[in-house]
Amino acid sequence: METTMKTALEDFRLETRKWLEENCPASMRTPVKDSGDFFWGGRNATFQNEDQKIWFEKMLEKKWIVPYWDTKYGGGGLSDAENNILTQEMTRLGCRKPIFSFGISMLGPALHKFASEEQKMRFLPEITAGKTWWCQGYSEPNAGSDLAGLQTKAEDKGDHYLINGSKVWTSYADKSDWIFCLVRTDFDAPKHNGISFLLIDMASEGVSTRPIKLISGKSPFCETFFDNVKVPKENLIGTLNDGWTIAKYLLTHERQMIGGVGETDVRRELHEIAKENLPLRDGTLADPVLRSEIAVQGMNDSIFEMTIQRIMDEAKTGVNAGALSSFFKYYGTEQNVSRMELLTAITGSDGLVWESENEDAKVQARLFCRSKGNTIEGGTSEIQLGIISKRILNLPS
Amino acid sequence: MALILNEEQKMLKDSANEFLAMNAPVEQFRSLRDNNYQAFDEELWQEIVEMGWTALTIPEEYNGLDFGYVGLGQVMEEMGKSLTKAPLFSSIVLAGTALVNSTNQGLKSTWIPALMNGTKRLAFAQDEQSYFDPSNIATTAIETAEGYVINGHKKMVVDGAGADGFVVVAKTDEGEVGLFLVDANCKGMAITTEVLLDAGTYAQVEFKDVNVGSSQRICETGKGDELLNLINNTAAICLAAEMLGMITEAFGQTVAYLQERQQFGKRIGTYQALQHRAAKLFCEIELCKSIVIKALQGLDESAVNLDELASLAKAKLGETIKIVTNEAMQMHGGIGVTDDVNIGFYFKRARVAQRLFGDYNYHLDRCARLNGY
Numbered sequence: 001m002e003t004t005m006k007t008a009l010e011d012f013r014l015e016t017r018k019w020l021e022e023n024c025p026a027s028m029r030t031p032v033k034d035s036g037d038f039f040w041g042g043r044n045a046t047f048q049n050e051d052q053k054i055w056f057e058k059m060l061e062k063k064w065i066v067p068y069w070d071t072k073y074g075g076g077g078l079s080d081a082e083n084n085i086l087t088q089e090m091t092r093l094g095c096r097k098p099i100f101s102f103g104i105s106m107l108g109p110a111l112h113k114f115a116s117e118e119q120k121m122r123f124l125p126e127i128t129a130g131k132t133w134w135c136q137g138y139s140e141p142n143a144g145s146d147l148a149g150l151q152t153k154a155e156d157k158g159d160h161y162l163i164n165g166s167k168v169w170t171s172y173a174d175k176s177d178w179i180f181c182l183v184r185t186d187f188d189a190p191k192h193n194g195i196s197f198l199l200i201d202m203a204s205e206g207v208s209t210r211p212i213k214l215i216s217g218k219s220p221f222c223e224t225f226f227d228n229v230k231v232p233k234e235n236l237i238g239t240l241n242d243g244w245t246i247a248k249y250l251l252t253h254e255r256q257m258i259g260g261v262g263e264t265d266v267r268r269e270l271h272e273i274a275k276e277n278l279p280l281r282d283g284t285l286a287d288p289v290l291r292s293e294i295a296v297q298g299m300n301d302s303i304f305e306m307t308i309q310r311i312m313d314e315a316k317t318g319v320n321a322g323a324l325s326s327f328f329k330y331y332g333t334e335q336n337v338s339r340m341e342l343l344t345a346i347t348g349s350d351g352l353v354w355e356s357e358n359e360d361a362k363v364q365a366r367l368f369c370r371s372k373g374n375t376i377e378g379g380t381s382e383i384q385l386g387i388i389s390k391r392i393l394n395l396p397s
Numbered sequence: 398m399a400l401i402l403n404e405e406q407k408m409l410k411d412s413a414n415e416f417l418a419m420n421a422p423v424e425q426f427r428s429l430r431d432n433n434y435q436a437f438d439e440e441l442w443q444e445i446v447e448m449g450w451t452a453l454t455i456p457e458e459y460n461g462l463d464f465g466y467v468g469l470g471q472v473m474e475e476m477g478k479s480l481t482k483a484p485l486f487s488s489i490v491l492a493g494t495a496l497v498n499s500t501n502q503g504l505k506s507t508w509i510p511a512l513m514n515g516t517k518r519l520a521f522a523q524d525e526q527s528y529f530d531p532s533n534i535a536t537t538a539i540e541t542a543e544g545y546v547i548n549g550h551k552k553m554v555v556d557g558a559g560a561d562g563f564v565v566v567a568k569t570d571e572g573e574v575g576l577f578l579v580d581a582n583c584k585g586m587a588i589t590t591e592v593l594l595d596a597g598t599y600a601q602v603e604f605k606d607v608n609v610g611s612s613q614r615i616c617e618t619g620k621g622d623e624l625l626n627l628i629n630n631t632a633a634i635c636l637a638a639e640m641l642g643m644i645t646e647a648f649g650q651t652v653a654y655l656q657e658r659q660q661f662g663k664r665i666g667t668y669q670a671l672q673h674r675a676a677k678l679f680c681e682i683e684l685c686k687s688i689v690i691k692a693l694q695g696l697d698e699s700a701v702n703l704d705e706l707a708s709l710a711k712a713k714l715g716e717t718i719k720i721v722t723n724e725a726m727q728m729h730g731g732i733g734v735t736d737d738v739n740i741g742f743y744f745k746r747a748r749v750a751q752r753l754f755g756d757y758n759y760h761l762d763r764c765a766r767l768n769g770y
Contacts, residue, residue, distance in 0.1 A: 271770040285770050295765040303713055306687040310400035317401060324683075331680050388679055389672035393652050396664045 013085045020093050023058045025051035029094040033363065035220065038100035042133030043177045056130065059098040066104050066128045069112075073120060074128030102171075103127035103134040106250055107180050114197070114238040114246050123199070137167040137181035137200075137224060138247070145383050147182075148191045148244060152226060154183035154198060161185075161198065161236075163206075163229040169377065173222035174209040176202050186241050197243035199235040200226075216369035217354075252322060254378045255329035270294050270339065274346045290345060297335070297342055304331055323391040330384035333374040340371040398698070400690050402467065409464070410471035416448060417479045423739045426480040430596040436556060437482040446515035451489050456497065459509045466631070466696035470638035470689065477642025480742055482597070484518050487556035490635045492519035494628045495564045495576055499615045504578055511561075519578070520560035521628070522551035522602050529755040531566070531574075531629055536604065538567035538575050544610040545569075545577060550603055553753070557600020558590045564615065565604070566625060574625050576615040583607050595749040596742075630707035632754040634692040637710035640750050641689045644714070644721045647743040648678055651725040658730075671728060678724060681717045688713050705767050708760040715757035722747040 028051055032038060039045070039052050047053040059065055062076070068083040069075025078086065089095075108127055111120055126132040143150040152165025163183060173179065179200050186194030200207070206229040212221040238246050271285075271294050278285055285291040308328065315321040343364065344351045351368070353361045375381045389395045402410065421441055429435040445451065453469045455461020469490070476483070489512060496508050511517040525535055536549025547567055554563070562580045569575040581588070585607040590598045616624050652675060655666035665671055692710040695703050722744040726733045733740050751757065 269768070271765070271768050275770055280770075283769070284765065291765060291770065292761065294770070295761045298768065299709055299712055299761065299764060300684065303684045303688045303709060306400060306691050307684050310687045310690065311683075313399040313401045316399075327680050327683060330676075331684075382673065385673040385676040386669070388676035389666075393672075393675055393679060395652070395655055395666035395672050395675065397667060 009081055009085060012082055013089065016086055016089050017093075019062070020089055020095055023055075023062075024093065024095045025054055027051045028055040028096050030096075031094065032096055033360075035100070037096075039098065039130075040133055040172070040175070041099050041101060041130030042175070043131065044175075045130065045133075055096070056098045060130065063128070065098060065130055066108065069108070069124065069128060073124035075124075099130050101127065101130070101134065102136060103132055106136060106253060107134050109253060110180070110197075110246050110250050111237065113249065119234070119237065132178055133172065133176045135170050135173045135176035135179050135202075135224075136250075137170050137173075137179045139169045140166060141168050141223075145380055147247070147379075148195065150182055150184060150195065152181070152183045153187075154185050154196060154231070156185070157230075160233060161231045163198075163200065163226040163231055165226050167224040167226075168212075168221075170209070170222045170224040171220045173202070173224045174211055178202055179224065180237075182243055182247055185243075189241065192244045194241055195243040195247065196240055197237045197246040198231060199237060200229065200231050204229050204231065206230075214370065215372065216366045219370075251379065252325040255325040255384070270297055270342055270346065273343065277346055277348065277350075290342075293342055294346075297339060301335060301339070304335060307331075323387065326379075326384040326387040326391075329378060330381050330388070334381060336374050337371050340368045344368050398694055400687060400694075402471070402690075405464075406468055406471060409468050410475065412448075413450070413472045413475040414478075416444075417475050417481055420444060421476075421479055421481045421483075423480050423742065426482060426596075426742060427739070429482055434592045434596055434598055436558060436598050437484060441481075442483050443515060445483050445485060446513075450485060451493075451513050451515060454489065454493060454497070455509060455513050459505075459513065461509075461513060466634070467690065467693045470635060470693040473635050473638040474642035474645075474689075477639035477644075478646040480643070480746060484556045484560075486632075486635060486639070487520050487560070488512050488518040491521035491555070491628060491632055492564045494631045495521070495615055495624065498624055498627060499576075500617045500620060501612070501615055503612055504615060508578070517561040518556070519562050519564055520554050520557040520600065521566075521632075522554045522557070522563045523566045523625075523629075524553040525550060526552075529752075529759055531625060534566055534568050534574055536565065536567040538565075538569050538577060538609075540570050541608070544608060544613065545575075547577065547579065547604045547607040547609060550601070552599070552601045554600040554602055555597075555753070557588060557602060558598050560600075563602060565602075569618075569621070571618055573619070574621040575618075576621060576624060577609055578613045578615055579604075579607060579609050583609065593749050595746040597746075597749060626704070629754060630703050631696060633707040633711040633760070634689075634696055636750055636754055637685075637689050637714040638693065640714040640718050640747070641685050643743050643747060643750070644682055644685060644718050647725045647740060647747075648682060648721050650740055651675070651721075651728050654729055665728075674724060675728075678717075678721055681720065685714055685717050705764060708755075708763040708767065711755055712757050712760035712764060715751040715760065718747040718751055719757070 037048065039047060039056055063071065063074065064076050064086065067076035067078045067086055071077040104127060108124065111123055138147060140150050140152060152163065152167065154161040154163050167181065170179065179202055181198050181200055182195050183198050184194050185196040206227040208225045209222045212219055212223060214221065274285055274294055278287060280286060311321050311324055347364060351364045354365050356362050390397060425438065429438065449462055450472050452462045453464040453472070454466055455463065457463045476485070493512055496505055496512065499505050512519060523531060536547065536551065538545040538547050547565060549567060551565070560581055562578055565577045565579050566574055567577060585605040587603040589601050591601065592598055655671055655675060656664060658665045688710045692706040695706040700706060725740050726744050729738065729740050732738055
């Protein structure tokens with residue numbers, strides 16, 4: 001029995017490899033430079049080039065936009081084992097994701113867990129078809145670290161909710177079709193118990209956006225304003241006033257993404273870059289201080305990777321790893337920030353170029369600036385340390 | 398391989414924990430120290446032999462359990478928690494590794510059963526300086542008609558006092574290191590002991606024209622460097638496992654103290670200044686757990702990158718044990734620097750453990766060299 005299963009999986013691997021080799025255009029097997037290289041889908045979907053279109057359509061036809069979702073929602077219906085094989089083979093060939101979508105990575109899991117079947121049938125197939133570009137509406141100008149203090153108001157008007165307020169850090173809100181939002185539906189309840197999870201069409205009357213420029217120059221972030229926006233009641237996900245449960249679930253997900261869990265991109269080793277850029281003496285880096293900083297970074301990078309594997313292995317045996325998402329988020333982003341700082345030291349003045357005729361030359365300084373946001377977005381490092389001390393170490397409040 | 402213990406390894410860990418809590422709690426460490434720095438308790442050592450811990454890494458052909466280093470690592474970790482003093486590290490991890498990987502059948506068949514049964518024990522004599530530097534061995538073993546003449550001075554020999562013999566690292570005429578098994582009662586040897594700040598006794602051994610037979614050479618010409626490297630890797634990884642036990646225990650006691658100690662009418666664990674420091678330690682300890690099990694598995698699988706795993710383990714644990722024991726002292730406040738509580742034992746043992754078989758700097762440097770920079 002087990003042997004038959006193994007053979008079937010091996011066949012699947014070979015078929016998958018062959019199919020990917022035949023169908024993934026060569027230019028879709030090169031690393032993405034930045035988010036501009038992604039296809040984002042949506043109502044007004046635009047492809048950057050012909051290959052991107054071919055690749056998306058091939059994968060859509062194969063139902064592999066979301067290969068592991070149920071076929072009734074337009075997914076590929078692959079088992080975990082098959083999906084792992086597909087991911088491995090795509091990584092091996094360097095295939096890009098056919099689409100980058102918060103609908104897949106963020107909203108989808110929440111809908112699977114909390115939405116009614118009717119809602120799932122309404123929203124999930126649009127995601128698997130790449131037809132809806134979703135963005136997230138969580139933070140507000142006065143609700144950052146204290147997210148549960150959010151004030152965007154949803155008033156019950158009988159057949160609809162009336163929304164007033166504003167959201168901030170809404171990535172790609174200016175390009176998105178829909179937003180999943182946390183709104184306050186009860187102002188008298190304790191702050192965690194008056195929040196609901198609502199889906200809002202960005203084309204609704206009264207919705208407007210304004211882009212935010214970051215220290216890195218540009219950014220996908222926006223502010224989003226709701227001025228007497230009417231939202232049908234059937235767009236409420238889960239139980240009224242219990243949206244915080246969904247929010248927590250999604251935040252756990254987001255922390256793991258930002259912390260780099262499940263990331264398959266192969267980053268170049270810092271010491272390799274250092275050897276290309278800096279003088280050596282007797283086969284070691286001539287700058288002893290930088291050398292030891294790179295060694296510390298390398299040590300913690302590789303052991304952090306092992307830790308992700310260990311905790312995932314433990315989770316498979318039933319150990320609850322939920323609270324550990326704060327550890328992943330904290331440690332992963334702190335590592336990334338220190339890596340970018342070191343990269344800047346290693347590349348010297350080349351790494352400081354802001355504007356240049358050579359587009360590639362100006363990437364690093366901007367990525368460096370962007371990295372400063374990593375330890376803030378998705379819950380600051382301090383918020384994560386607070387969660388660890390209270391939920392894991394049981395330190396008193 | 399999944400980075401988790403299997404059922405048998407878990408059972409071993411649990412039984413070690415239970416046994417040590419019953420038979421070798423930290424109070425025993427204190428009483429041994431107060432009893433003129435006694436190296437270990439003979440009775441406990443015999444019980445440890447009966448538990449089978451000395452047989453865990455011994456192959457079946459010598460009636461060992463061949464259970465592997467992941468298993469032995471769990472025992473080391475539990476011993477670290479209770480600061481158990483026993484010659485398991487010196488006689489099994491160090492000398493045992495030398496003999497199990499020896500090419501000398503005569504020595505193997507005599508000594509492996511004796512070590513495993515606890516009837517005899519051996520110590521490992523490598524260090525010559527105040528720092529760890531296995532690539533600069535000054536002790537010499539000059540070949541003669543009957544065997545070798547050994548000259549040199551060794552220090553930091555763990556459990557050297559009272560050992561039946563020594564595994565001695567010496568430079569041979571061929572310019573490589575050779576390992577020699579030297580009986581403790583050989584002529585020309587002078588053994589003195591010192592107590593270090595962890596209350597452990599460490600020997601200095603003087604070799605003055607010590608004659609050993611050619612049958613005492615542990616491994617054949619051309620294999621010495623490789624064997625020494627394996628012993629040092631094994632030592633670093635097993636010490637890292639012991640250090641993990643010390644770290645988790647010292648941290649656990651500190652968190653418990655934050656939960657109960659009151660000042661300004663509040664438990665001090667309510668203060669964010671302390672909460673965040675404790676949470677950061679938690680994160681570092683999560684990393685420690687991962688590299689320890691990964692490196693122990695590497696020993697069992699003879700991983701191709703064992704050098705790097707060993708150095709990552711000893712470097713990371715060396716870094717973390719320093720931070721954790723320092724924070725443990727600080728967070729315990731005044732009581733922490735008294736001899737009345739146990740937390741200071743962990744602080745002191747940490748300093749010796751991190752020095753043995755290469756400190757943080759040594760292993761971080763080795764990681765860099767292994768990666769070609």
